[in-house]
Amino acid sequence: xxxxxxxxxxxxxxxxxxxxxxxxxxxxxxxxxxxxxxxxxxxxxxxxxxxxxxxxxxxxxxxxxxxxxxxxxxxxxxxxxxxxxxxxxxxxxxxxxxxxxxxxxxxxxxxxxxxxxxxxxxxxxxxxxxxxxxxxxxxxxxxxxxxxxxxxxxxxxxxxxxxxxxxxxxxxxxxxxxxxxxxxxxxxxxxxxxxxxxxxxxxxxxxxxxxxxxxxxxxxxxxxxxxxxxxxxxxxxxxxxxxxxxxxxxxxxxxxxxxxxxxxxxxxxxxxxxxxxxxxxxxxxxxxxxxxxxxxxxxx
Amino acid sequence: xxxxxxxxxxxxxxxxxxxxxxxxxxxxxxxxxxxxxxxxxxxxxxxxxxxxxxxxxxxxxxxxxxxxxxxxxxxxxxxxxxxxxxxxxxxxxxxxxxxxxxxxxxxxxxxxxxxxxxxxxxxxxxxxxxxxxxxxxxxxxxxxxxxxxxxxxxxxxxxxxxxxxxxxxxxxxxxxxxxxxxxxxxxxxxxxxxxxxxxxxxxxxxxxxxxxxxxxxxxxxxxxxxxxxxxxxxxxxxxxxxxxxxxxxxxxxxxxxxxxxxxxxxxxxxxxxxxxxxxxxxxxxxxxxxxxxxxxxxxxxxxxxxxxxxxxxxxxxxxxxxxxxxxxxxxxxxxxxxxxxxxxxxxxxxxxxxxxxxxxxxxxxxxxxxxxxxxxxxxxxxxxxxxxxxxxxxxxxxxxxxxxxxxxxxxxxxxxxxxxxxxxxxxxxxxxxxxxxxxxxxxxxxxxxxxxxxxxxxxxxxxxxxxxxxxxxxxxxxxxxxxxxxxxxxxxxxxxxxxxxxxxxxxxxxxxxxxxxxxxxxxxxxxxxxxxxx
Numbered sequence: 001x002x003x004x005x006x007x008x009x010x011x012x013x014x015x016x017x018x019x020x021x022x023x024x025x026x027x028x029x030x031x032x033x034x035x036x037x038x039x040x041x042x043x044x045x046x047x048x049x050x051x052x053x054x055x056x057x058x059x060x061x062x063x064x065x066x067x068x069x070x071x072x073x074x075x076x077x078x079x080x081x082x083x084x085x086x087x088x089x090x091x092x093x094x095x096x097x098x099x100x101x102x103x104x105x106x107x108x109x110x111x112x113x114x115x116x117x118x119x120x121x122x123x124x125x126x127x128x129x130x131x132x133x134x135x136x137x138x139x140x141x142x143x144x145x146x147x148x149x150x151x152x153x154x155x156x157x158x159x160x161x162x163x164x165x166x167x168x169x170x171x172x173x174x175x176x177x178x179x180x181x182x183x184x185x186x187x188x189x190x191x192x193x194x195x196x197x198x199x200x201x202x203x204x205x206x207x208x209x210x211x212x213x214x215x216x217x218x219x220x221x222x223x224x225x226x227x228x229x230x231x232x233x234x235x236x237x238x239x240x241x242x243x244x245x246x247x248x249x250x251x252x253x254x255x256x257x258x259x260x261x262x263x264x265x266x267x268x269x270x271x272x273x274x275x276x277x278x279x280x281x282x283x284x285x286x287x288x289x290x291x292x293x294x295x296x297x298x299x300x
Numbered sequence: 301x302x303x304x305x306x307x308x309x310x311x312x313x314x315x316x317x318x319x320x321x322x323x324x325x326x327x328x329x330x331x332x333x334x335x336x337x338x339x340x341x342x343x344x345x346x347x348x349x350x351x352x353x354x355x356x357x358x359x360x361x362x363x364x365x366x367x368x369x370x371x372x373x374x375x376x377x378x379x380x381x382x383x384x385x386x387x388x389x390x391x392x393x394x395x396x397x398x399x400x401x402x403x404x405x406x407x408x409x410x411x412x413x414x415x416x417x418x419x420x421x422x423x424x425x426x427x428x429x430x431x432x433x434x435x436x437x438x439x440x441x442x443x444x445x446x447x448x449x450x451x452x453x454x455x456x457x458x459x460x461x462x463x464x465x466x467x468x469x470x471x472x473x474x475x476x477x478x479x480x481x482x483x484x485x486x487x488x489x490x491x492x493x494x495x496x497x498x499x500x501x502x503x504x505x506x507x508x509x510x511x512x513x514x515x516x517x518x519x520x521x522x523x524x525x526x527x528x529x530x531x532x533x534x535x536x537x538x539x540x541x542x543x544x545x546x547x548x549x550x551x552x553x554x555x556x557x558x559x560x561x562x563x564x565x566x567x568x569x570x571x572x573x574x575x576x577x578x579x580x581x582x583x584x585x586x587x588x589x590x591x592x593x594x595x596x597x598x599x600x601x602x603x604x605x606x607x608x609x610x611x612x613x614x615x616x617x618x619x620x621x622x623x624x625x626x627x628x629x630x631x632x633x634x635x636x637x638x639x640x641x642x643x644x645x646x647x648x649x650x651x652x653x654x655x656x657x658x659x660x661x662x663x664x665x666x667x668x669x670x671x672x673x674x675x676x677x678x679x680x681x682x683x684x685x686x687x688x689x690x691x692x693x694x695x696x697x698x699x700x701x702x703x704x705x706x707x708x709x710x711x712x713x714x715x716x717x718x719x720x721x722x723x724x725x726x727x728x729x730x731x732x733x734x735x736x737x738x739x740x741x742x743x744x745x746x747x748x749x750x751x752x753x754x755x756x757x758x759x760x761x762x763x764x765x766x767x768x769x770x771x772x773x774x775x776x777x778x779x780x781x782x783x784x785x786x787x788x789x790x791x792x793x794x795x796x797x798x799x800x801x802x803x804x805x806x807x808x809x810x811x812x813x814x815x816x817x818x819x820x821x822x823x824x825x826x827x828x829x830x831x832x833x834x
Contacts, residue, residue, distance in 0.1 A: 020699055056681045058529070061691070068690070069700050074681035076532050077690040077700065078525065079555055085522040089529025089537075090681075092487050092513055097533060097681055118518040278511050283486035284534030284657050284680050286511070290482050292648050295510075299470040299646065300328075 011045045011052040013038045020069040029184035029210045029220075030063060033131060034070055036187045037100075040194035041073075049199060055098045058086045060112070062104035063138050064131035064210075073100075081111025084119040087126040088272070094282040095273050098198060101128040106136045106144035109165050113145065119203055120174030124272035127197045127204040130167065131184075133212035134219065134251065141215025148252035153215070168246035171205045172239060172265055178204035179242065179265045183227050184211070185220075189261065196263065202271050209259070222253050230262030239265060301331075301356045301461070304363055305418070306380055308349035309372025311342055314411040318370070319350030320640065321415060323469055325432050326354050327642050329424070330464030334749065335471075335640035336362035336821070341494070341578040347375050356462070360606060360641065360749030363823050368421075370414040391417050399450040409447040416451025423460040426452050468643050472636035472746075475607035475646075476566060477502040479614025481510050484653035486535035488514045489523045494578050495634035496540040496568040520545040524552030524563075531561040532689050534657060534680035536618060540566035543585045544575065550592045553627055557597035559689040560625040560668065560676065560714065562656075564617045569633040571819045580819030581634035583745060583792040589629045590770055590801065598717055600628040600725075601770040605732075605748030607641040613767065615649035616728055622656045623724075624675055624717050631769065633792065635821040636746035661685050666696040670709065674716030722771045730768035731776050737761045740784035742777075742810060744769060744798060747790050747822055754824035758831055766798070774805040781808045788812040788834060792821065 016038045024030045044050035057073050059065040061080035068077040074097075078086045087101045108116050108130045119128065135153070136142040142155040146167060151160040171179045178200040182190035190208065197204035209227070211220035226249075235241050242265035249259040273279055305322065307315045316337060323333040332355050339348040351362040365385050371377045371392035381390060395417060396410035403409060412433070419429050429452070430445050437444050476499050480488065490500040504514040517523050520541055527537040541549060546567050556563045567589055571582035589601050600620050604610040614630060621628040658679050665685035669676040676696075681687050688698025693710055695701045734752060737760035741751055744766045751763050764780050766772070781787050781802075789799045789810045794817045799810040814830045816822055 018699070053684055054682045056533070066700075072686060074687045075689070075698070076529065076559070077688075077692060078528075079551055079691055082521065082525040082552075085517065085525035086529035086532075088517070088522070089487075089489075089526030089531075090533045091529075092489075092515065092526065093530030093533025093535035093537070094680070094682060114518055115522055118522070276507075276513050278508060279513055282534055282680075282682060283530075283536070284655060286486075288484045288511075288653060290484075290648065290653065292482065295478050295481055296468065296646055299468045299474065300466055 011042055013042045016041055016072050018070055018072050022070060023066060024063060025214055027213055028063070029213070030067070030131060032184040032187050033129070033190065033208055033210060034067055036190040036194060037067070037071065040191045040198070044195055044198060050098060054096050055100065056090055057100040057102060058083050058090070059102045060104060060107035062107050062136065063133070064102050064104045064107070067102050081107050082115065083107065084112060084115040084128065087128070088119070088122065088124050091124050091126060091273055092279065094284070095279050096282055099126040100198070101126055103128065103130045105130055105132040105134060105146040105167070109145040109167060116170070117174055120171055120176040120205070122272040123175070123177055123202045123269050125201050125203070127194070127206070129194070129206045129208055131210040132167070132207050133210045133216060134164070135212050135215040137212045137215050141212070146251055164251040166246060166250055167207050168264055169243060172242055172246060176205045177202035177267050177269050178263070180205070180263045181207045181209065181261045183209045183223060183261050185224070186227070186261065189229065193263065200266060202269055209261070218253055223259060226256055227259045227261055230260045230264070234262070236263050236266045301354070303354045303367040304365060305352040305354065305368040305370065306349055306366045307352070307370040307372070307414070308347065308376030308380060310345050310375070311339060311348050312344045313372040314408055315348050315350050315372055318411040318415060319352055321432070321436055322418065323352050323640055325419065325424070325429065327467040327469040328432065329461055330467060331356060331461070332359045332467065332642040333469060333640065334359045334362055334642070337638045338820070339579050347379065349376065349380070358642070359753060361753040361822070361824055363825055368418060370418065372410055389421070395451070395454055399447060399454070403443060403446055403450070405443045405447065409443060412444045412447035413451035413454070416448040417455040420452045420455030421458050423457040465644070468646050469640055470607045470643070470646060471638060471640045472604070472607045472610050472632060473498040473502055473638065475610035476614050476630070476632070477506070479611040480538055480618070481512065482611070482648045482653065483615040483618035484536050484655070485512050485538055485618070487527070487530045487537045488512065488540070489517060489527050489537065490540040491516060491520045491523050491545055493542040493545045495570055495637040496542050496545070496566060498637060499540045499566060520548035521552065524549040525555070527563055528552065528556055528559060528561050531563055532559070532681070536562070536622065536655065538564040538566065540568070542568050542570050543572045543588065546585070546588070546592065551594070554593035554595055554597065555691050556627040557593065557595070557599065557714070558691050561689060562621040562625055563627045564621050564630060565627060566630045567632070568637050569631065571817065577819035579634070581746070581792060581821050582817065582819060583633055584794065584797070586631070586769065586793070586797040586801065589631050598626050598714060598721070599770060600626060600721065600768070601631055602628065602768050603631040603745040604636065604767065605745060605765050606636070608643050608646055609767070610636065611646060612649040615651055615653070618653070619651045620721065620724065622654070624721055625678065626717060626721070631745065633746050635792070658683070667698040668694060668696045668710065668713070670696060670713050673720045674713050718771065725768050725771060726773065728768070730766070730773040732765045732767065733780065734763040734765070735761060738784060739786040739788070740764055740780060741788050741790055742766065742798065742802070743790040747792060750822035750824050750827055751790060754827045757824065757828055769801065772801065772805045777802060778806045778808060781806070781810070786812060786834065788814060788831070790814045790822065790827065792816055
């Protein structure tokens, strides 16, 4: 086992990687996401906009979570569905950290949906990237909350009965302040989204379409055909326009519908962290002197 | 001097505030007060009452026979009058209503009339009472002071209290709060659940002056995961809950063990299963606290017997959790949390409130370095080297692994801490023995109060209080049991879980059990009565 190089003040794309063996399926679009993240971080560091030492990532459990092992960054590979609370806790533990969350669509919208709801409300300065492959791939392809109606798998042989959650609409309705969608196979575009999301002050959500090539084979050809970049005329400050754009595609595959990618919405709102005036410096740098008579005076 | 005072009324009428006021005033005059609080799970109406036991000697429990009944409604008199001692007094609407009418104030003033009446009985100077009222209710509490004055004039002096140095009047909740502050708490997270919520309120109210952060996330699952995120980032984190919330936290507890991130969990017990008796007390979660979480892992479970112990045990919880990178469960209950105790001094622990974080971690830092005692030196993000926490089995750097050899190495690494923890705990008075005699009472937690107060009244009994339940100081417990004739467990539960735990750890059987599972704490009287039958 060779020691990994530490994350330095400058971070080339190579330095952001690790020597761990990639165990994603050959050809899995997750590799594209990994690459876009590395390039985005590397560029932000070069541009002087990111301190890599103060960057930490959180992952859930599922195929997406393997990214924890492939990024040479401070990292917390947590429980299935619990990415967002860990991200939030990191910000409460050290407000100087740039926190990146990675979740799966099952992870985020099945097991952990309550946390997503509240993360949008809280508006902590974190970036949440959801690898949307519309299946629980690592457990052999069961339907998630974002899987299209009618999908057949091991747990739904009669066909998935419900309509999928439109996570973009959900995020917009719940008050997320940066809402975007990227496509794992459009690396440079995704990289730009990730950079913007990280620089946004507040809760940034990127729904990253990551077609599973084993358990959800029909999505990649569909997306390759139908994905388009949101027009420059789109007003990212207009919530109604954003919702309209978000409803263009409902995550199903019955007929060809255009799938918009890009920034749907961006707005400014005070961050979650700003409500505590005492949350200024990393706690671990504070030496606490205890004034015992002062603490106990009220009981005398 | 020893007097028992009951203050009762529907929820919202003020019995909790008034009992605290009375208790604190007695304490400030040098008396010892135990304040027991009994209330149903509702906001307005019902029947709440507090029992104050006031004495010139230390007192740790209540009783159900009263020298005074201070009634804020008729129901209080109807329910409790049968328990009035011979020569006892009942004060209620007869005394308070004319005053409230005369002052044309709100009905809540009845409380203040009763306060005036009571302290006149004990010959306490009116100025002392009024000063105290000003301190609690503010300088503009004119109406309150008038009502106290009116009540005072109605009463008649029957005794004259001897006044000495002021004592501390503190609840278990407050003790946990200041213990956490003394231990260097940075972040407290909790979702509301009785009886743990008062710690959330206590710390939230004092967060700015103590430079700590308090937040209530969306549920207990978020609470424990966020606390681990904060801990990873370098904060000293604590969470608080009761049984139901703790059940939701168990996956996170297992995560705390796997990631080896320090975390203190305050578990305030109440009777279960399920929602149980939400506002009452019980000790039914002992085995749950000892065993919760999937997988096999180390944890510390400790339990204080009164508010003074709650301060230092909270500090120990932080110390052990941060030093050994293990989750520590601070096991208590409603009775300790919501009762007020009196002490002539309260001390903090002699343990340092160290963070146990490396000042300058090496560039080739390993988050899970295998060391002689199993504890990997801790670094945090931002210091330079990459820091990792992984819920998957991992190597020393924290990368995910599946190979057999490393799986064994890491399980062994985590358990290596046990021997060192055990040694450390022997220095922290893991058990205490009180009294003399050949028979032995055993308990843990808040039952201590009633047992200590019963002990002088029963012959030939020692009391073994167990404060560390995991790792259990089995040798000392064995020794005490072996040298005793009758061994009796006292527990606020249905089955007497501690006896099973002792059996498992020592092989010894605790033959007798005095159990109480009506949601109410023990009283010395109840214990003495049960002991007669053994």
